[in-house]
Amino acid sequence: MDHRVRRPPVGLVIATVVALSYSVISERSTAREMQDLFGRYVSPQVARELLERADRGQLKLGGELREVTVLFGDIRGFTPLSARTPPDELVALLNEHFDVIISRIMENGGIINKFAGMR
Numbered sequence: 001m002d003h004r005v006r007r008p009p010v011g012l013v014i015a016t017v018v019a020l021s022y023s024v025i026s027e028r029s030t031a032r033e034m035q036d037l038f039g040r041y042v043s044p045q046v047a048r049e050l051l052e053r054a055d056r057g058q059l060k061l062g063g064e065l066r067e068v069t070v071l072f073g074d075i076r077g078f079t080p081l082s083a084r085t086p087p088d089e090l091v092a093l094l095n096e097h098f099d100v101i102i103s104r105i106m107e108n109g110g111i112i113n114k115f116a117g118m119r
Contacts, residue, residue: 043111046111073097098115
């Protein structure tokens with residue numbers, strides 16, 4: 001009786017490794033494409049959450065109710081200020097305000113939908 005260990009042909013091992021590698025790369029590529037697609041319409045945090053829920057089978061169509069807070073900010077007297085302030089100083093002033101506002105929103109897991117101004 002022959003007690004030698006039979007090894008699979010090298011070609012079979014290589015084919016298996018290639019197939020598994022392709023599967024992993026393809027799945028990552030698809031996930032990246034989905035995140036890029038969602039990222040065009042929602043924030044990166046929302047896109048990640050949607051993809052994670054889809055992976056776990058917990059994604060429900062039709063939306064969900066959540067308690068949210070909406071922040072609307074206005075700079076009192078901005079129009080006259082912008083008329084008399086040089087553009088570089090005005091941008092610096094706005095950047096100071098935005099730095100504070102944006103950092104607080106992000107620290108609390110918030111999402112910035114847009115910045116808008118009146119004409």
